[in-house]
Amino acid sequence: MTVLEAIATRRSIKNFTDREISRTEIERLLAAACQAPNHRMTEPWRFYVLGPEARARYGAALGARKAKRVEEPDAAQAVIEKVERTHRDLPCMLVASVVLDENPEIREEDYAATYMAIQNLSLVAHAMGLGTHIKSGAIMDDPNSHAAVGLPEGERIIATINVGEPARVPEAKARRQSAELTTWVS
Numbered sequence: 112m113t114v115l116e117a118i119a120t121r122r123s124i125k126n127f128t129d130r131e132i133s134r135t136e137i138e139r140l141l142a143a144a145c146q147a148p149n150h151r152m153t154e155p156w157r158f159y160v161l162g163p164e165a166r167a168r169y170g171a172a173l174g175a176r177k178a179k180r181v182e183e184p185d186a187a188q189a190v191i192e193k194v195e196r197t198h199r200d201l202p203c204m205l206v207a208s209v210v211l212d213e214n215p216e217i218r219e220e221d222y223a224a225t226y227m228a229i230q231n232l233s234l235v236a237h238a239m240g241l242g243t244h245i246k247s248g249a250i251m252d253d254p255n256s257h258a259a260v261g262l263p264e265g266e267r268i269i270a271t272i273n274v275g276e277p278a279r280v281p282e283a284k285a286r287r288q289s290a291e292l293t294t295w296v297s
């Protein structure tokens with residue numbers, strides 16, 4: 112698969128088969144991530160590979176946030192347990208964080224570089240026949256998600272990435288043509 116083909120056919124995958132993702136596969140993905148460009152060679156990215164119990168802890172933290180919108184206590188508890196279970200059952204879940212530099216300019220570059228690393232990872236996963244789903248949201252700043260991951264001080268979670276063998280590949284979402292979004296400046 113060429114890079115162009117990988118870019119054109121990658122989709123966010125939400126449904127995975129039960130096939131476990133091996134350590135070797137995960138290491139290939141992370142090696143690709145770490146090849147991303149980064150200004151000043153700060154290599155700002157950090158990755159956490161969550162095992163089933165860590166995934167369940169992250170899911171419980173996310174579920175607790177969702178459950179705040181549910182009034183009835185049993186229903187709220189059911190929400191927490193469902194999100195916990197769906198996370199435990201994932202074939203593989205990675206957390207991407209960035210080391211926070213004191214300098215705001217470097218901090219912004221490092222954030223960008225870490226997303227380039229995530230894109231590398233997603234494209235290489237696709238080329239390996241795997242699917243990825245990048246997720247974000249306020250949960251990433253929740254102390255309970257930090258505890259679930261064991262995030263050290265001075266890092267910020269900027270994405271979680273579910274990885275697995277796709278069970279269902281969604282249709283491509285329509286995109287605007289680049290010409291619509293481009294100004295050629297003379």
Ligand SMILES: Cc1cc2nc3c(=O)[nH]c(=O)nc-3n(C[C@H](O)[C@H](O)[C@H](O)COP(=O)(O)O)c2cc1C
Binds near residue numbers: 245
């Ligand atoms: C920075 C970022 C954050 C995202 N966060 C979420 C998320 O929280 N939940 C979700 O379902 N998808 C999330 N996505 C996936 C996008 O919804 C998805 O890429 C988009 O719908 C386009 O679909 P495609 O990836 O299949 O082309 C995120 C993607 C990016 C790049």
